[in-house]
Amino acid sequence: MSGKELIIEGPRRNNPINILRTLAVFVLFLFFLISFLQRNVYNNDFWWHLATGKYITENRALPQNDPFSYTSSETQSTRRTTVLKGYWLAQVFFYKVYSLWEEQGIIFLRALLMLMFLFFIFLTIKKQGASDLLALLLVAGVFIFSRGSVGERPQLFTFFFLFRGHVSAGRLQGN
Numbered sequence: 001m002s003g004k005e006l007i008i009e010g011p012r013r014n015n016p017i018n019i020l021r022t023l024a025v026f027v028l029f030l031f032f033l034i035s036f037l038q039r040n041v042y043n044n045d046f047w048w049h050l051a052t053g054k055y056i057t058e059n060r061a062l063p064q065n066d067p068f069s070y071t072s073s074e075t076q077s078t079r080r081t082t083v084l085k086g087y088w089l090a091q092v093f094f095y096k097v098y099s100l101w102e103e104q105g106i107i108f109l110r111a112l113l114m115l116m117f118l119f120f121i122f123l124t125i126k127k128q129g130a131s132d133l134l135a136l137l138l139v140a141g142v143f144i145f146s147r148g149s150v151g152e153r154p155q156l157f158t159f160f161f162l163f164r165g166h167v168s169a170g171r172l173q174g175n
Helices: 003-009 016-038 045-059 078-085 088-127 132-149 153-172
Strands: none
Touching: 016 088, 016 132, 045 088, 088 132, 088 153
């Protein structure tokens, strides 16, 4: 069988159904992007993370105690250690983005990370053999949940890189 026969016998890319599917995916992800871009910075913790990123950048050191809280105790706890020292890279990144592009940069960063996260979820669902409609519905559910719960927090990077790592690990295994 020659390559020409394979092209004729194989699924056609210009098939109207395939074009509609691709258009539906594009429109839904465009809606996700516009929706993420329209929402201002809404997580109150963001400003603390931003100030901590500034502190780390200016002092070139992680804070030993919360420099912005006058009521917290000096006693170290696992939670305090995690919050003070576990998010430093995201906090510095937030500060750098904010210092260059202000709130619009943070909004764009949030939208970009969340859009890529949703796209990786979509690809993973499709890879399991789900229909386009089911994949889009499931991703829309994740989108609805994420709109009110994620915000501008260091976990944005965790969601993105965790799922990206999952996709990469699947490729290494040949799945």
